[in-house]
Amino acid sequence: MQRFRIFATALLLAAPCAHADEAALQAELEALRAEVAELQAQMKQLRGEHPDAPMTAQPSASTPNASAATVASEPAASTTTLWGYGEMNYNHPTAHAADAQADLRRAVIGFSHAFDDATHVYGELEWEHAVTSAEDSGESEVEQLYVEHALAPQYGVRAGLMLVPLGLLNEHHEPTQYYGVERNFVETAIIPSTWREGGVAMYGNTDSGLSWNAGIGTGPDLGKWDPASAEGRASPLGSIHQELQLAHARDPSLFAALNWAGIPGLGVGAGLFAGKIGQGADFPGKDARLLLGEVHARWQNGPFDLSALYARGTLSDTQALNLTFLGQPTPVPKAFWGGYAQGAWRALAWNESNLSPFVRYEQFNTGAAYATQPSGFGMAALPTEKVWTAGINYYLNPNVVFKFDYQDFNRDDTALGYGDRFNLGIGYQF
Amino acid sequence: MVVRWLIPIGVGAASVAQVAHATQYLTVEQAQRAAFPEATTFESVRANFDAAAIGAPAGWTPRIWQARSGDKLLGWFFADAVIGKSEAIDYALALDASGAVSSLEILQYRESHGSEVRMAPWRKQFVGRTARDPVVLNEDIKNISGATLSCRHLTEGVQRLLKLREHALFVKPVS
Numbered sequence: 254m255q256r257f258r259i260f261a262t263a264l265l266l267a268a269p270c271a272h273a274d275e276a277a278l279q280a281e282l283e284a285l286r287a288e289v290a291e292l293q294a295q296m297k298q299l300r301g302e303h304p305d306a307p308m309t310a311q312p313s314a315s316t317p318n319a320s321a322a323t324v325a326s327e328p329a330a331s332t333t334t335l336w337g338y339g340e341m342n343y344n345h346p347t348a349h350a351a352d353a354q355a356d357l358r359r360a361v362i363g364f365s366h367a368f369d370d371a372t373h374v375y376g377e378l379e380w381e382h383a384v385t386s387a388e389d390s391g392e393s394e395v396e397q398l399y400v401e402h403a404l405a406p407q408y409g410v411r412a413g414l415m416l417v418p419l420g421l422l423n424e425h426h427e428p429t430q431y432y433g434v435e436r437n438f439v440e441t442a443i444i445p446s447t448w449r450e451g452g453v454a455m456y457g458n459t460d461s462g463l464s465w466n467a468g469i470g471t472g473p474d475l476g477k478w479d480p481a482s483a484e485g486r487a488s489p490l491g492s493i494h495q496e497l498q499l500a501h502a503r504d505p506s507l508f509a510a511l512n513w514a515g516i517p518g519l520g521v522g523a524g525l526f527a528g529k530i531g532q533g534a535d536f537p538g539k540d541a542r543l544l545l546g547e548v549h550a551r552w553q554n555g556p557f558d559l560s561a562l563y564a565r566g567t568l569s570d571t572q573a574l575n576l577t578f579l580g581q582p583t584p585v586p587k588a589f590w591g592g593y594a595q596g597a598w599r600a601l602a603w604n605e606s607n608l609s610p611f612v613r614y615e616q617f618n619t620g621a622a623y624a625t626q627p628s629g630f631g632m633a634a635l636p637t638e639k640v641w642t643a644g645i646n647y648y649l650n651p652n653v654v655f656k657f658d659y660q661d662f663n664r665d666d667t668a669l670g671y672g673d674r675f676n677l678g679i680g681y682q683f
Numbered sequence: 684m685v686v687r688w689l690i691p692i693g694v695g696a697a698s699v700a701q702v703a704h705a706t707q708y709l710t711v712e713q714a715q716r717a718a719f720p721e722a723t724t725f726e727s728v729r730a731n732f733d734a735a736a737i738g739a740p741a742g743w744t745p746r747i748w749q750a751r752s753g754d755k756l757l758g759w760f761f762a763d764a765v766i767g768k769s770e771a772i773d774y775a776l777a778l779d780a781s782g783a784v785s786s787l788e789i790l791q792y793r794e795s796h797g798s799e800v801r802m803a804p805w806r807k808q809f810v811g812r813t814a815r816d817p818v819v820l821n822e823d824i825k826n827i828s829g830a831t832l833s834c835r836h837l838t839e840g841v842q843r844l845l846k847l848r849e850h851a852l853f854v855k856p857v858s
Contacts, residue, residue, distance in 0.1 A: 334769035365769045370793050371705035373770075401795055403705045409795060424796075425829055456795055462802045517805050518825030551828040553821065560828075599821070651835065 336363040338682040340428040342435065346674040349667070357383035361396065371403040374413075394496065396447060408457030411468075414497045417448045418466040418510035419524035421549050421562055428680025432558075432597050432611040433642050434656045435676060439591035439617050443564045444547060445491035450508075451500065462515030471495060472506030472528035475538045475574070480581035483668040486619050486635070489589050490545070490566065493530070503533025506543070521550045530568070538574035538585070543567070556599035558609075563592035572624035575632065584632050587624045591617025597646070605650040611658075613642045638671060639663040654680045707791045708801065711746075711762050711775065714788045718777035719750035719757050726751060732851035739843050747853070756780050759848055762790070765840040767833040770794050774837060776809075776844050784809045787841060797833035805834070809841055814849035818842045 339360040345353040363377040377396040385391035399413025416424045422431055422440040426447050431437070440446050452470015473493040478485060484492040495501065506528025514520045525546045531539035547564035566589050575584040597611035620635035644658020656678040665672040709717070715725050725748040734741050745763035749756055759778040764771040773791040778784055787806045792798045799805065808824050817823050820831075820838040827834055 332770065336769055367770060367793065370707075370791070373794070403795070406706055406708045406792070411795075421828070430831070458798060458801070460801070460803060462799070462804065464799060512829070514799050514802065514827045515804055517808055517827070520828035553826045553828065555822065
């Protein structure tokens with residue numbers, strides 16, 4: 254800017270000496286003035302200021318510098334951040350003490366890198382059950398890996414391996430975020446958390462408190478259904494998810510979610526996932542379609558934290574496939590559903606710690622109905638499982654939690670580990 | 684000629700700056716004028732304070748202005764940043780002359796998760812609070828489910844600035 258001032262001043266000084274036409278010179282000066290003003294406005298814009306902002310608003314040059322983590326004026330571009338969470342659980346079935354189990358359920362390292370303010374990559378690397386090798390049943394997996402680009406402050410686009418935006422838990426599954434040692438049954442058996450798919454999505458939110466997320470991507474693969482295993486009964490979609498591991502991707506799935514948080518403390522939302530899941534393979538289930546929907550609400554007011562969720566899924570065109578599974582223990586369901594209501598109360602709070610007892614009641618059925626078959630080959634719906642969970646989350650601080658709870662099942666199912674039990678857990682997040 | 688040459692460069696740089704600001708809701712100056720529309724000047728000041736006494740990390744220096752209309756002090760304007768989940772949230776807090784919150788604005792939010800803190804109903808919960816009021820998430824300030832970390836860190840940030848206004852000695856910078 255200094256340079257233009259000098260340039261303009263030089264012209265002004267030169268003016269009285271010039272013998273050129275006075276009026277033409279004046280016009281040129283006016284044009285120059287306009288250009289300089291325009292440039293000044295542009296330079297202000299470059300510095301992120303409003304063109305009309307008073308210059309007195311500038312921070313003093315003598316203000317001492319501080320760490321980038323706390324000062325707004327420091328650009329946050331080109332940063333890489335690490336985070337993580339983990340949980341260790343102990344389950345003790347009261348009627349089958351010999352089945353008591355202690356497990357390092359998961360250890361997760363997450364990272365993000367900001368290429369610039371608008372473009373990020375997010376990833377989560379996870380190890381389950383402590384040891385992964387040919388002889389052990391642990392798993393090592395990439396749980397999320399996607400690039401996100403903000404197109405405007407209110408919306409943007411993501412692409413990669415992303416969490417499906419359904420329910421309360423799937424996108425917020427760190428152990429400090431939920432009550433009870435184990436994740437609730439509805440959001441593991443019906444919504445198969447941690448559920449992720451590869452694809453592209455748009456996301457955004459509005460000033461009124463609506464946030465939305467919609468995308469297209471991979472889906473489950475019905476070709477993976479194992480009628481001999483109990484896995485399809487534990488979680489129909491969990492048994493056929495692909496997790497972007499050489500995923501069959503002939504048929505794209507669609508998903509959409511809408512959440513509203515316009516009243517502080519209250520959050521309500523719904524989500525939908527739909528797609529063909531035959532994935533183009535030539536087998537009796539090739540036309541099958543999945544439709545899964547859920548609605549949820551959470552109300553946090555003072556020491557109270559109440560939530561409820563209902564989810565229901567249907568699978569079409571499974572009749573021919575189930576005929577090939579006759580005599581096998583686990584046919585493909587036509588409908589599956591579940592719901593829960595939960596109340597927690599921060600009974601005691603001191604310093605950073607608190608003690609929060611909670612109670613949760615769930616009902617779910619992973620085989621609520623089966624496709625009609627010729628007379629004599631019909632499949633009876635499974636009985637509905639009903640579970641009461643009562644316990645305590647003890648937060649040493651907001652990021653470290655010790656948990657204890659007791660679960661009461663209305664019917665035992667040893668193949669799925671269902672039966673009255675108590676659980677202990679440790680979880681952390683950073 | 685020099686001027687004409689520079690215009691295309693300026694325009695090119697401006698569009699780069701626009702991309703980099705795809706996550707910016709408000710500039711500091713826009714927020715200042717929204718908070719104190721009647722102000723004639725915003726005078727930058729420095730705070731002398733004991734970081735430990737107000738629970739602030741060492742080296743923490745938010746930007747501070749006194750909003751004035753002529754000689755009359757209208758209030759205080761702070762621009763600071765806290766970490767959301769993994770990245771900085773730039774925000775501005777305006778206090779009236781008595782030290783009560785008159786507005787909280789999000790200037791820039793870089794992560795997509797947790798950006799619900801931008802919503803007006805949530806930010807309005809802070810209005811009227813002073814350094815003498817408790818400002819604790821889940822007790823005095825309601826949480827947004829799914830944006831807990833952003834809510835908690837912003838709440839702590841506001842609490843810190845309220846204490847700063849209460850305890851610090853403000854001086855004009857030596858230029």
